[in-house]
Amino acid sequence: MQATKxxxxxxxxxxxxxxxxxxxxxxxxxxxxxHGVLHLYTGEEAIAAGCIYDLRKEDYITSTHRGHxxxxxxxxxxxxxFAELLGKETGYCHGRGGSMHIADVKLGILGANGIVGAxxxxxxxAGFAIKYKGLDQVVLCFFGDGTIATGAFHEAVNMASIWxxxxxxxxxxxxYGISVSIKKACALDTLADRSAGYGIPGVxxxxxxxxxxxKAAIEATERARGGEGPTFLECQTYxxxxxxxADDGKYRPEEEVKSWKEERDPIKNFAKEMVxxxxxxxQELDRIHxxxxxxxxxxxxxxxxxxxxxxxxxxxxxxxxxxx
Amino acid sequence: MRKIKYREAISEALREEMNRDERVFIIGEDVGQxxxxxxxxxxxxxxxxxxxxxxxxxxxxxxVGAALGSALAGLRPVAEIMFVDFTGLAMDQIAxxxxxxxxxxxxxxxxxxxxxxxxxxxxxxxxxxxxxxEAWHTHIPGLKVVMPSTPFDAKGLLKASIRxxxxxIFIEHKLLYLTEGPVPENDDxxxxxxxxxxxxxxxxxxxxxxxxxVLDSLEAANELEKEGVDxxxxxxxxxxxxxxxxxxxxxxxTGKVIIVHEACKTGGFGGEIAAxxxxxxxxxLDAPIKRVTALDTPIPYASQLYGAVIPNPDTIIKGxxxxx
Numbered sequence: 086m087q088a089t090k091x092x093x094x095x096x097x098x099x100x101x102x103x104x105x106x107x108x109x110x111x112x113x114x115x116x117x118x119x120h121g122v123l124h125l126y127t128g129e130e131a132i133a134a135g136c137i138y139d140l141r142k143e144d145y146i147t148s149t150h151r152g153h154x155x156x157x158x159x160x161x162x163x164x165x166x167f168a169e170l171l172g173k174e175t176g177y178c179h180g181r182g183g184s185m186h187i188a189d190v191k192l193g194i195l196g197a198n199g200i201v202g203a204x205x206x207x208x209x210x211a212g213f214a215i216k217y218k219g220l221d222q223v224v225l226c227f228f229g230d231g232t233i234a235t236g237a238f239h240e241a242v243n244m245a246s247i248w249x250x251x252x253x254x255x256x257x258x259x260x261y262g263i264s265v266s267i268k269k270a271c272a273l274d275t276l277a278d279r280s281a282g283y284g285i286p287g288v289x290x291x292x293x294x295x296x297x298x299x300k301a302a303i304e305a306t307e308r309a310r311g312g313e314g315p316t317f318l319e320c321q322t323y324x325x326x327x328x329x330x331a332d333d334g335k336y337r338p339e340e341e342v343k344s345w346k347e348e349r350d351p352i353k354n355f356a357k358e359m360v361x362x363x364x365x366x367x368q369e370l371d372r373i374h375x376x377x378x379x380x381x382x383x384x385x386x387x388x389x390x391x392x393x394x395x396x397x398x399x400x401x402x403x404x405x406x407x408x409x
Numbered sequence: 410m411r412k413i414k415y416r417e418a419i420s421e422a423l424r425e426e427m428n429r430d431e432r433v434f435i436i437g438e439d440v441g442q443x444x445x446x447x448x449x450x451x452x453x454x455x456x457x458x459x460x461x462x463x464x465x466x467x468x469x470x471x472x473v474g475a476a477l478g479s480a481l482a483g484l485r486p487v488a489e490i491m492f493v494d495f496t497g498l499a500m501d502q503i504a505x506x507x508x509x510x511x512x513x514x515x516x517x518x519x520x521x522x523x524x525x526x527x528x529x530x531x532x533x534x535x536x537x538x539x540x541x542x543e544a545w546h547t548h549i550p551g552l553k554v555v556m557p558s559t560p561f562d563a564k565g566l567l568k569a570s571i572r573x574x575x576x577x578i579f580i581e582h583k584l585l586y587l588t589e590g591p592v593p594e595n596d597d598x599x600x601x602x603x604x605x606x607x608x609x610x611x612x613x614x615x616x617x618x619x620x621x622x623v624l625d626s627l628e629a630a631n632e633l634e635k636e637g638v639d640x641x642x643x644x645x646x647x648x649x650x651x652x653x654x655x656x657x658x659x660x661x662x663t664g665k666v667i668i669v670h671e672a673c674k675t676g677g678f679g680g681e682i683a684a685x686x687x688x689x690x691x692x693x694l695d696a697p698i699k700r701v702t703a704l705d706t707p708i709p710y711a712s713q714l715y716g717a718v719i720p721n722p723d724t725i726i727k728g729x730x731x732x733x
Binding site for chain 2: 145147176177178179180181182186188189190191195196198199200203205206207208209210211212213214215217218224236237240241243244247401402403404405407
């Protein structure tokens, strides 16, 4: 499967947008503008972009505490996202959710999640609903390497497997669960090998190669749409920041961090590949950068100018009432 | 009026709601072919088939999580957790996911999930199959908690719970399944959540209780009547939302209150009701509020031991006499 020039530019723009959002988020956290910490996705952009680019609007995703990238890739509004981080009434959740719970349910985003592993059973339920209704949507369930040790994950993958549900389990293996190396948390070298225990295919790709991620995601998605059930897709990657914005990540060797940033930057490498192959000029890329940066500034200004979340209506939404 | 068993009232409610709304389905352990360990889902598989009556693996977390995911994707699941003691296994999905999803997302999605379970002391089921854990669930904003005592209430409240757009913890009692009571035939009645029922009118003292303790308290009241004590019995039916108005009216009438529950005393829901009465009707009290509850111990196995741990008509009578 060959990607067209436009597709490549789209993927590049998407990755760049995600990074620009996260960098702006980091700056606003540093200035004390956000109301909580952020779990930044910087360095992992190729996974959200590669996996979500080809999804349909009606397809579902479940996301994680490190979820901004998934939301942006699914088409979430950047202004409403920033507004949520800044605790504004115009935020996606009116200031009730924050970074870890931003969602746009209308776009099929069934929650980011603050609990590691909790999205997996929810993804299975959405997958069941698709099958129940006889539709051909799919669910992409994103999770980190730390999730592989949770009971929720095991229960969910098993259930998806026995019922052949259209769920793709996308493992973003960034090598650390906060400070604990995956080597200390799992005896397998390749996490995708876990799939054998559930009788489903396991695929491991370079999570910093957006085209490789995209190819694997399309294969898994087609399989799921065809009624053949789930796939475990491991994408190996690295987070540039610590676990969250208040973590300097000093538990990781400096050399390791440096090599991932300098040699395996998914955005820089993809740009170089396209320029080297004469598929795009540096001028075109610069124009994309300018446009996205402007888009980010505009979105952030919208958030800054918005009213703070309304304390008067604080209990709204604890229970749904039809009068709302 | 015809009389049916409590468990038949449950299965009738499920059958009627499944006929009424094709989005309603049942998911749980042994709910299909086996009809549930207490036969509350008997014969539903034959009518509705395996796509709407789902036997699951032993995966409480995934049962509740899948129920939530399916609800977010438009279905109206009735999940069964075989014993309330097992809700601990699913507590993240109940308390962090189902209860909070609507609020955290700023009201973007509804969570019409019913979790049917059962609790209470039966016949020597010992410490892990006999608990009354309603207070775990009433403590979580976002959940509703329902505990019916009669077949009539069980049917009407379950139908209301299935039609509710919030997560409902519906706790049956294992010793009530075989009790009989009048339930009208071909009558699509529902009982709104949050309406207590005066099971017996009286002048001298108010007993506030729920679930099987309603039956024990009625027996006690009938004995006390012979001794000239006229008991008013308030069955709260739903702990959350709680019908405080009915409770306060009765307190204002009698001036004396006993709260009876099968859960152990410390942290039990009786303490919450007592506090509400003190906050709202202190001047009407002629005596301290008394609680007749289980001892603060795990439920033992031997019948003479568990019989000494939980309330019964004799201990309720003793409690009333201490106040009169």
